[in-house]
Amino acid sequence: MASTRDKSGRPVVVVTGMGVVTSLGAGKEDNWEKLTAGKSGIRAIKRFSTEGLKTRIAGTVDFVPVDPLTSPALAGKLADMAAEEAVAQSGIGSKGQFPGPLFLAVAPVEVEWPQRMEVAKASGANDQVSYADLIRAAASGRFKHYHDRFQFSSVADALLTKFGTEGAPVSLSTACASGASAIQLGFEAIRRGETDAALCVATDGSVNVESLIRFSLLSALSMSNDPPEGASKPFSKNRDGFVMAEGAGALVLESYEGAKARGAKILGVLAGCGELADSFHRTRSSPDGKPIVGCMRNALDDAGLTPADIDYINAHGTSTPENDKMECSCVITVFGERAKKIPISSNKSMIGHTLSAAGAIEAVVTLLTLEHQRIPPTINYNIPDPTITLDVVPNAARDAKMQRAISNSFGFGGQNVSLVLALEPA
Amino acid sequence: MAEAPREAWITGIGIVSCLGEGLDAHWQGFADKTRVIDAESFPPFIVHPLAPIDFDKQIPKRGDQRQMEPWQRIGTYAAGLALDSAGAKGNTALLGRMDMIVAAGGGERDEAVDAAIMSELPKAAKPDQFLNDRLMSDLRPTLFLAQLSNLLAGNVSIVHGVTGSSRTFMGEELASIDALQITLGRIASGQSDITLVGGSYNAERSDAVMLYEFGGYCLEGEFRPVWEREPKGGFALGSLGAFIVVESRTHAQGRGVKPIARLSAATSGYSSRTNPHGIENELARLWTRIAPALTLDGAAVISGASGAAQATAAERQFLSQHPELPVRATATLIGHGIEPQMVMNVALAAMAVNRGTLFPPCGGASFEQPMERPLKQVVVTGVGHWRGEGLALVEAVD
Numbered sequence: 001m002a003s004t005r006d007k008s009g010r011p012v013v014v015v016t017g018m019g020v021v022t023s024l025g026a027g028k029e030d031n032w033e034k035l036t037a038g039k040s041g042i043r044a045i046k047r048f049s050t051e052g053l054k055t056r057i058a059g060t061v062d063f064v065p066v067d068p069l070t071s072p073a074l075a076g077k078l079a080d081m082a083a084e085e086a087v088a089q090s091g092i093g094s095k096g097q098f099p100g101p102l103f104l105a106v107a108p109v110e111v112e113w114p115q116r117m118e119v120a121k122a123s124g125a126n127d128q129v130s131y132a133d134l135i136r137a138a139a140s141g142r143f144k145h146y147h148d149r150f151q152f153s154s155v156a157d158a159l160l161t162k163f164g165t166e167g168a169p170v171s172l173s174t175a176c177a178s179g180a181s182a183i184q185l186g187f188e189a190i191r192r193g194e195t196d197a198a199l200c201v202a203t204d205g206s207v208n209v210e211s212l213i214r215f216s217l218l219s220a221l222s223m224s225n226d227p228p229e230g231a232s233k234p235f236s237k238n239r240d241g242f243v244m245a246e247g248a249g250a251l252v253l254e255s256y257e258g259a260k261a262r263g264a265k266i267l268g269v270l271a272g273c274g275e276l277a278d279s280f281h282r283t284r285s286s287p288d289g290k291p292i293v294g295c296m297r298n299a300l301d302d303a304g305l306t307p308a309d310i311d312y313i314n315a316h317g318t319s320t321p322e323n324d325k326m327e328c329s330c331v332i333t334v335f336g337e338r339a340k341k342i343p344i345s346s347n348k349s350m351i352g353h354t355l356s357a358a359g360a361i362e363a364v365v366t367l368l369t370l371e372h373q374r375i376p377p378t379i380n381y382n383i384p385d386p387t388i389t390l391d392v393v394p395n396a397a398r399d400a401k402m403q404r405a406i407s408n409s410f411g412f413g414g415q416n417v418s419l420v421l422a423l424e425p426a
Numbered sequence: 427m428a429e430a431p432r433e434a435w436i437t438g439i440g441i442v443s444c445l446g447e448g449l450d451a452h453w454q455g456f457a458d459k460t461r462v463i464d465a466e467s468f469p470p471f472i473v474h475p476l477a478p479i480d481f482d483k484q485i486p487k488r489g490d491q492r493q494m495e496p497w498q499r500i501g502t503y504a505a506g507l508a509l510d511s512a513g514a515k516g517n518t519a520l521l522g523r524m525d526m527i528v529a530a531g532g533g534e535r536d537e538a539v540d541a542a543i544m545s546e547l548p549k550a551a552k553p554d555q556f557l558n559d560r561l562m563s564d565l566r567p568t569l570f571l572a573q574l575s576n577l578l579a580g581n582v583s584i585v586h587g588v589t590g591s592s593r594t595f596m597g598e599e600l601a602s603i604d605a606l607q608i609t610l611g612r613i614a615s616g617q618s619d620i621t622l623v624g625g626s627y628n629a630e631r632s633d634a635v636m637l638y639e640f641g642g643y644c645l646e647g648e649f650r651p652v653w654e655r656e657p658k659g660g661f662a663l664g665s666l667g668a669f670i671v672v673e674s675r676t677h678a679q680g681r682g683v684k685p686i687a688r689l690s691a692a693t694s695g696y697s698s699r700t701n702p703h704g705i706e707n708e709l710a711r712l713w714t715r716i717a718p719a720l721t722l723d724g725a726a727v728i729s730g731a732s733g734a735a736q737a738t739a740a741e742r743q744f745l746s747q748h749p750e751l752p753v754r755a756t757a758t759l760i761g762h763g764i765e766p767q768m769v770m771n772v773a774l775a776a777m778a779v780n781r782g783t784l785f786p787p788c789g790g791a792s793f794e795q796p797m798e799r800p801l802k803q804v805v806v807t808g809v810g811h812w813r814g815e816g817l818a819l820v821e822a823v824d
Contacts, residue, residue, distance in 0.1 A: 413580025
């Protein structure tokens with residue numbers, strides 16, 4: 001029987017529940033079927049007018065009704081769906097009583113244009129509207145619900161209330177690495193012995209007009225609007241940016257000891273987490289790749305593994321020219337000659353970049369990949385980039401024998417997190 | 427994992443507020459009860475403006491400063507002060523393995539762009555397209571990064587070189603309550619040797635006043651101390667930055683650094699605010715974790731009470747059950763900076779125990795009592811205006 005402690009005597013951490021929502025659908029089953037069929041969830045944006053915008057596509061989750069629609073409201077609903085699936089699968093605790101804390105990766109929250117215009121109108125200002133008018137309208141007391149809605153803690157508050165997690169929730173953002181950071185925080189809390197279980201959720205519902213334009217102004221987004229499903233093309237020579245997307249991922253983490261004691265089904269082992277920040281630039285990686293290389297190595301070290309132990313890489317793979325090039329060169333540095341033989345694929349080719357949620361969604365998909373011994377492809381790989389010499393699992397899913405995988409997440413602000421995931425040892 | 431928890435020392439402090447920068451300015455400001463308020467900019471609401479700061483001293487590149495909105499500049503500046511104070515500035519090897527947890531909200535809007543759009547959009551023939559066109563042409567590309575929550579941490583990495591790890595917590599007051607709890611947990615358990623933890627807030631912005639006044643939380647009219655704002659209550663937002671360096675005792679001794687104070691406990695909690703006694707019950711629960719260490723003749727409370735009606739009334743009720751401990755609500759003088767407030771008060775507590783004296787009452791004379799005897803321990807409280815509670819214990823190191 002496998003040990004419940006690692007070589008350093010720390011509790012081994014396992015996954016006993018997983019949930020996922022993306023533009024492809026709700027739930028693991030639906031997502032897995034579409035991911036392995038190479039289907040894209042990217043579509044023309046219908047939620048708001050894209051007239052005059054350079055990017056008019058996204059991986060929006062349009063099948064979940066939220067009214068009135070705001071980013072935190074949608075993010076909250078998606079998180080709720082993913083967490084519900086994860087908690088139900090784990091069978092942990094009892095209804096409304098999750099025996100551990102909540103770690104939530106959530107996008108920054110702020111008042112959005114429809115609400116700002118509503119308050120402006122209510123101010124009664126004619127002709128020129130200023131923030132002094134908005135403050136006056138705010139003081140009328142008619143908009144208390146907007147205070148609550150636009151607090152960062154509002155998304156976590158709803159989850160905590162429903163699932164009954166213990167203690168104060170942690171809401172966090174490490175930009176596009178947020179989902180992985182949420183998992184890392186739960187992992188560390190279990191390792192410290194503070195808790196036997198943690199609910200780690202990451203969510204993003206940010207496809208609104210200003211968020212899209214902000215990324216567009218940074219020249220980060222693909223402008224390959226037609227056809228939408230062809231826009232996200234990680235590792236291809238003609239890749240031209242990422243595609244914004246929405247979704248949520250949730251994982252129930254438990255100490256191996258606790259999970260075994262209650263007879264839970266083990267979905268996988270979270271073997272290690274690595275992190276290393278980059279001080280080079282606000283949006284670009286250090287050209288020497290040291291922070292990303294160090295991040296992956298830290299994760300392997302933390303797991304007590306070497307590069308030779310890794311069978312699959314779930315790439316950050318955003319489809320931006322810079323990320324994919326850097327990630328490729330850093331993988332080669334870490335894995336050496338073997339790099340070209342390790343399959344690496346990007347879920348973002350199909351579901352787009354779910355930003356704050358990506359790290360958790362991709363951790364779920366990585367564990368499904370190990371469970372099914374089948375690798376979802378990198379789709380839209382039609383024009384290979386000759387400088388990217390890795391096996392990107394082009395266009396079609398593939399069976400493979402795998403025991404352990406690494407999942408990368410990198411974000412603006414020099415954020416790098418890698419997770420090492422594994423099947424339960426025999 | 428049977429090893430004893432490692433002792434955590436506060437070895438560096440960087441603070442800025444309306445009272446100035448650094449410990450001496452704050453010590454003096456609290457001694458003098460200097461009142462620095464701005465009641466003119468966002469009438470009828472009151473804020474505490476940041477003291478004049480020469481940002482060049484901690485952010486030497488103007489190019490870096492231009493990439494930041496004020497909240498990021500305030501935080502990056504305070505982080506630099508903390509690293510200086512810890513003797514860590516410029517020590518590349520140390521900074522390269524220093525962990526970081528930042529408590530952040532969101533950044534400032536470009537108020538001129540917003541106002542122009544709000545004024546013209548209702549008259550536009552095609553409002554949707556008008557909004558798209560104006561945002562595309564008027565938003566500065568760099569504004570996004572200057573607003574983005576995790577980019578305070580990003581700027582601290584870029585400007586000061588802290589890169590061991592970088593995590594940004596959100597959730598208003600809970601952000602720094604959680605940040606301290608996890609920082610201490612990681613250091614006590616050996617997951618971290620040294621962590622920079624803190625955050626910043628820019629109160630001098632209309633969008634912040636608007637957001638909190640949606641809920642009726644802003645202090646209006648005549649200025650009064652935190653404890654004397656009933657029945658409506660209200661906080662005066664305060665511009666401030668606060669970072670501390672927390673380090674394992676062994677690590678600090680290994681590099682020959684003296685402690686300012688010990689961070690002995692940092693707890694977080696979450697009451698049900700629909701329960702009329704929820705906050706008091708939660709504070710009582712957290713208190714039981716700290717109480718065994720308290721020696722009542724040398725202890726005081728530095729309170730994070732903001733003036734928010736429900737939160738402050740409940741905290742006052744709770745603290746009334748511990749009349750032996752003198753109380754100071756620092757927000758009376760420096761205002762309420764939301765996310766970093768708990769770290770700011772832990773920093774002020776460290777300053778006070780280090781000097782062995784509690785500063786005089788901040789205001790609200792009936793509740794804040796003088797303390798003549800030497801100060802050895804401070805319980806720091808944080809009660810979120812809407813959600814979340816926390817208690818920390820800061821002690822003098824003999």
